[in-house]
Amino acid sequence: xxxxxxxxxIKRYKAQKVEVTALDxxxxxxxxxxxxxxxxxxGAGKTSLFRILTTLLLADSGYxxxxxxxxxxDYKKIRRKVGYMPGRFxxxxxLTVQENLEFFAAIFNTTIKENYELIKEIYSQIxxxxxxxxxxxxxxxxxxxxxSCALIHKPSVLxxxxxxxxxxxxxxKEFWEMLHxxxxxxxxxxxxxxxxxxxxxxxxxxxxxKGILLSVNTPKGVISAFRSSLWAxxxxxxxxxxxxxxxxxxxxxxxxxxxxxHVTFNKKEQxxxxxxxxxxxxxFTGVEMFPIQAxxxxxxxxxxxx
Amino acid sequence: METEKVIRVQELTKKFGDFTAVDSISFEVTxxxxxxxxxxxxxxxxxxxxxxxxxxxxxxxxxxxxxFDVYKQNESIKKNIGYMSxxxxxxxxxxxxxxxxxxAGIYGLxxxxxxxxxxxxxxxxxxxxERKSLVRSLxxxxxxxxxxxxxxxHDPAIVxxxxxxxxxxxxTRRxxxxxxxxxxxxxxxxxxxxHYMDEAEYCNRVSIxxxxxxxxxxxxxxxxSNFEGRSMDDVFLRLARKAQRTS
Numbered sequence: 108x109x110x111x112x113x114x115x116x117i118k119r120y121k122a123q124k125v126e127v128t129a130l131d132x133x134x135x136x137x138x139x140x141x142x143x144x145x146x147x148x149x150g151a152g153k154t155s156l157f158r159i160l161t162t163l164l165l166a167d168s169g170y171x172x173x174x175x176x177x178x179x180x181d182y183k184k185i186r187r188k189v190g191y192m193p194g195r196f197x198x199x200x201x202l203t204v205q206e207n208l209e210f211f212a213a214i215f216n217t218t219i220k221e222n223y224e225l226i227k228e229i230y231s232q233i234x235x236x237x238x239x240x241x242x243x244x245x246x247x248x249x250x251x252x253x254x255s256c257a258l259i260h261k262p263s264v265l266x267x268x269x270x271x272x273x274x275x276x277x278x279x280k281e282f283w284e285m286l287h288x289x290x291x292x293x294x295x296x297x298x299x300x301x302x303x304x305x306x307x308x309x310x311x312x313x314x315x316x317k318g319i320l321l322s323v324n325t326p327k328g329v330i331s332a333f334r335s336s337l338w339a340x341x342x343x344x345x346x347x348x349x350x351x352x353x354x355x356x357x358x359x360x361x362x363x364x365x366x367x368x369h370v371t372f373n374k375k376e377q378x379x380x381x382x383x384x385x386x387x388x389x390x391f392t393g394v395e396m397f398p399i400q401a402x403x404x405x406x407x408x409x410x411x412x413x
Numbered sequence: 414m415e416t417e418k419v420i421r422v423q424e425l426t427k428k429f430g431d432f433t434a435v436d437s438i439s440f441e442v443t444x445x446x447x448x449x450x451x452x453x454x455x456x457x458x459x460x461x462x463x464x465x466x467x468x469x470x471x472x473x474x475x476x477x478x479x480x481f482d483v484y485k486q487n488e489s490i491k492k493n494i495g496y497m498s499x500x501x502x503x504x505x506x507x508x509x510x511x512x513x514x515x516x517a518g519i520y521g522l523x524x525x526x527x528x529x530x531x532x533x534x535x536x537x538x539x540x541x542x543e544r545k546s547l548v549r550s551l552x553x554x555x556x557x558x559x560x561x562x563x564x565x566x567h568d569p570a571i572v573x574x575x576x577x578x579x580x581x582x583x584x585t586r587r588x589x590x591x592x593x594x595x596x597x598x599x600x601x602x603x604x605x606x607x608h609y610m611d612e613a614e615y616c617n618r619v620s621i622x623x624x625x626x627x628x629x630x631x632x633x634x635x636x637x638s639n640f641e642g643r644s645m646d647d648v649f650l651r652l653a654r655k656a657q658r659t660s
Contacts, residue, residue, distance in 0.1 A: 149581060
């Protein structure tokens with residue numbers, strides 16, 4: 108059985124006279140024990156999808172199951188089995204750390220003791236502050252408490268909506284290490300993020316933009332589907348270099364990537380010669396160029412522009 | 414080479430009770446520079462920025478911004494800087510044009526200047542068709558680009574950008590950085606925080622704060638060679654992992 112099945116889900120919102128299509132016919136399935144990433148910018152439809160799957164929002168049409176249960180008919184069963192960490196901090200700020208955890212354990216008819224092993228590694232980091240009110244915690248600690256509360260009933264599927272937004276690179280890395288240890292315990296994880304680099308940490312990803320899935324694949328599969336040959340180039344005059352490259356009719360795309368620009372062409376042959384000509388005509392200095400493999404962000408941008 | 418210093422900071426410190434949020438930081442930023450101000454959550458970045466913007470008085474140390482002293486001339490600082498963040502930028506219930514006029518007015522532009530700037534901004538951002546749309550209805554990427562343009566509508570000496578591109582799609586994120594380059598080319602100094610490490614590499618120089626102190630400050634190239642990292646991500650992880658504070 109698939110942990111999650113989504114078939115042709117459509118969700119529209121009406122605000123005054125304007126209608127927005129948040130999800131425009133989304134289909135995907137997630138295997139048990141898989142870490143599946145929904146990768147896309149704000150406004151792509153990620154949260155709508157999460158709220159439909161956690162039975163908090165009704166789709167306009169389409170069909171979805173979680174753990175084999177229908178999100179409309181069997182919503183009570185789903186609510187008992189899944190863990191959900193919304194993007195916005197949603198615990199009780201006036202309760203202490205421990206009170207929050209006890210509250211969620213009690214709601215799910217369990218105790219902290221019963222599932223302590225599952226949350227031990229995460230919860231032990233905030234346990235020294237267990238008498239502090241949740242509202243007084245720092246961002247990182249709130250996140251750990253929210254994850255502990257979402258896990259306290261040993262859910263079969265864990266929904267994490269943008270758990271790393273606004274989180275620094277170190278804490279993000281630690282968070283993903285934590286998710287991989289949960290996966291080993293057999294928990295299926297659906298996680299959304301706007302950080303493209305996190306895609307490579309998932310088993311499979313769905314790239315989403317404007318309510319449409321651009322691609323559903325393994326991270327490697329997404330990358331191998333990138334057909335153009337991609338070059339990295341830098342010079343001392345980075346801004347002028349980009350303007351010059353973009354103005355060239357043979358160039359398909361040119362995007363800055365840290366120290367380099369990533370360039371694709373409308374043709375396959377003689378790319379190095381072509382770039383050399385651009386560099387020479389523009390009298391650029393300190394030039395460095397080489398072919399590279401696309402990363403997820405290159406792929407996302409290529410799919411976005413199609 | 415322009416070497417005018419628009420930000421000077423010497424041993425700047427801010428304590429809250431026993432807690433030293435910012436611990437004797439020193440640096441200078443040159444006119445037109447794109448200065449990346451990095452650090453883990455809780456490292457003290459926001460406290461430092463609030464002092465530089467004239468919103469919070471330091472406990473000790475010296476700092477001047479756009480030539481004004483942070484202790485005595487904080488009102489002058491506010492008039493000469495721009496500020497935008499992901500969390501606070503524009504009024505959602507006002508239209509595009511209303512937001513422009515409102516901020517331009519606050520920054521003291523007269524009616525002619527406001528009209529002129531409004532036309533210019535709408536053309537640059539290709540937002541002419543949306544001039545009467547509520548800001549709420551714009552996609553996030555457009556909002557952020559508009560917010561940035563408005564933050565520099567009064568041609569400030571410095572613009573402070575606090576995680577301006579969080580959650581923005583990768584193409585718009587790059588368009589946003591083109592705007593940053595253009596502002597810097599006009600002589601506006603850009604002071605920016607980000608969690609995207611590739612964006613750190615777009616900066617002329619980058620400082621990395623750990624537990625209230627500046628642990629490293631240099632160009633991205635030098636940081637990468639000094640800390641033997643292939644990317645700024647490597648450098649950041651190496652430094653920020655030393656942090657003792659819980660975030």
